[in-house]
Amino acid sequence: MFEPKPMVTRLAFAASDRPEAQEARDALARRYGDTPEAEAQVVVALGGDGFMLETLHRHMESGKPIYGMNRGSVGFLMNEFSEDGLLERINAAERALIHPLRMTAVDIHGETHKALAINEVSLLRQTRQTAKLRITVDRKVRLAELSCDGALVATPAGSTAYNLSAHGPIIPLDARVLALTPISAFRPRRWRGALLSHTAQVKFEVLEADKRPVSAVADNFEVRDVAEVNVSEDREVAMTMLFDAERSLEERVLAEQFSS
Incomplete structure (x- = not known):
């Protein structure tokens, strides 16, 4: 019998050193609470692609899903930043499994x-x-x-x-x-x-x-x-990245092939 995925309600926030990332972390933590990373269901990474890689490396052994929001420069691996509807976005997000x-x-x-x-x-x-x-x-x-x-x-x-x-x-x-x-x-x-x-x-x-x-x-x-x-x-190691449904990583990779 199919069992639905448990709803995500416990978030941990991690931010790069950039001022805009730190400000975003404080605002989101006030609004949604900030669960210790060991107890969180999802880690929200705030920064750029470099910080997303750092966060993935830090949670490589735990396999904890990472949802990134762009508070950096490039942001190819990140979702768009918004304070609104974060839990709804995460619960509707698509998963990308990454092997290093x-x-x-x-x-x-x-x-x-x-x-x-x-x-x-x-x-x-x-x-x-x-x-x-x-x-x-x-x-x-x-x-x-x-x-x-x-x-x-x-x-x-x-x-x-x-x-x-x-x-x-x-x-x-x-x-x-x-x-x-x-x-x-x-x-x-x-x-x-x-x-x-x-x-x-x-x-x-x-x-x-x-x-x-x-x-x-x-x-x-x-x-x-x-x-x-x-x-x-290394197929023994797997990391999960979460992306908004309309902007999955698969879609970004495909779109990049048609960019000028």
């Missing part, structure tokens, strides 16, 4: 660093010299040497962020693929990247790492002087 990428990076000293990324894992040159990368997908070398400023692997949710700026493809959320995108490729100059299955295991090896140092970044976690970076989707 898991990065395992080994630096030139042999130390291993692990992190999760909601948007992308990117490799970036640290000096004026181009990076040289070898790219392996599912234990098969696909590109023996890529001279570039860097490369990245993006999730569907992150495909409209850095990946799009690097001329990578926009990916629908339900496509079950990842984007592998070069950043300012020098050789082979015509390589524009690839679409990979979400089950793909991607390995980057840094060639001439001592002469051409490279950093690896998983969202906002950076490792300097990497020698090898492995990237794959």
Whole structure:
């Protein structure tokens, strides 16, 4: 027998340091109450996309749904801000399930660093010299040497962020693929990247790492002087984002493909 979802009545509010976000938090807390995050049914994040990523990372283990409202600059991952009808909006919201990428990076000293990324894992040159990368997908070398400023692997949710700026493809959320995108490729100059299955295991090896140092970044976690970076989707971790029904994340990703 179908059981309706319990109504959301307990909200926790989190805000970025921006004055408008702090003011919004105070106003909403007065109006709707402010439940401790551990006891809340939904966390309302007030800020921009960067703060939404911070909030998702903070609640990655709990899986608590996050409803964002834009009190920042970009706001692609956020709903429009309004003090009115918040509980009604949240209870009618559509859910987007997000799986992060898991990065395992080994630096030139042999130390291993692990992190999760909601948007992308990117490799970036640290000096004026181009990076040289070898790219392996599912234990098969696909590109023996890529001279570039860097490369990245993006999730569907992150495909409209850095990946799009690097001329990578926009990916629908339900496509079950990842984007592998070069950043300012020098050789082979015509390589524009690839679409990979979400089950793909991607390995980057840094060639001439001592002469051409490279950093690896998983969202906002950076490792300097990497020698090898492995990237794959982690299906064991799931995050839930809430979007107003008429402005779902799927609709935003689709609309972005037709924007000028």
